[in-house]
Amino acid sequence: MPQTDWLFFRTALLDWYEPERRPMPWKGEPDPYRVWLSEIILQQTRVAQGLPYFERFVAAYPTVTDLAGADDDAVLKLWEGLGYYSRARNLLRAARTVANDLDGHFPDTYTGLKALPGVGPYTAAAIASFAFGRQVAVLDGNVYRVIARFAGDEAPTDGSSGRKHFQQAVDQAMGDTHAADFNQAIMDFGALVCTPRNAACPSCPLAKQCKARAKGTVYDLPVKKKSITKRSRYFHYLVIKDTKGSFLLQQRTTKDIWQSLYEFPLIEADTTDLRLRQLMESEAWPTWLEPNRITEGKRSLVYRQQLSHQTILAVFHQIEWRAPTKLPDRFVRIDRAAHSAYALPRVINRYLEDGTLTLDL
DNA sequence: GAATCGTGGTT
């Protein structure tokens, strides 16, 4: 792409941006803590979905020091429902690093920021430009799309070579434009005008120089080479009510989905079509849950949840347990499941919201 | 470098 094309690009983009800019609660006086928090929350997340979480986090933890002193479970609970829970775990790790090792101050360079857990290339560039005025261009899903279309660039965006290629392109596009404004403008433009589908090409201020528009390849760009494959998993949750009316939860610890969230004791099978009796006879049945101390209750319908790479099919089996006094380790009791202080996967909260727990077994 | 990590909106 000739330099003159990029000059047109950034000029028209910034002209569009000035009247159209989306107000963000963390903009204005840039507080590195709030910029960082918002950028972590917004990773792979729409603004509309992340905004309420940002507000709740700032209210609960106004400063990075406040966040650093929080309990792991409290942070997970506040993150509950937002997904990609490693973000919440890394959020706390990074906050503790800043509070304990960096005297409460965030690094003010791209490289320093990128060293924080959960802060990758995009987020480091975003914080560096928005909070510290550094001259670095962000590269996110919007930028890939806007650049690929304007340049008619059919290079794949995934993979490290694609990332390098488009980073170079957006660096050229930005030129010496103020990075914070340019970054905000190009992401807003991708979210509001140059959208994945139903792009606003007829009213687009860049249309007359847009190569994809000229070639009719707008919806063929950007190009990705790999597509994801999904697998199905079949979860049988044991909703165990003891003699005091409490329910048992355990924390997920394995390197798997929902790590560090809580759930009912789980038996994974290769079908949802199993009765409690069959589960009892399986290898996976917990030894502490003696069959002669339980009474079978209701079996739920099949709950389905789509994850990015898996389809979860979950069945909930209610069980009354005449419990021995001693509770196995790593379990927690909850009195009112619906008001648990522990973060739960969405599929379990949906089950609880359906109110079956309030019915008699 | 490829695969994986959630959830909700959109088409």
Place this chain on the structure above:
DNA sequence: TAACCAAGATT
């Protein structure tokens, strides 16, 4: 409906 994708990062 099922696929795509959203202010990506990590292993």
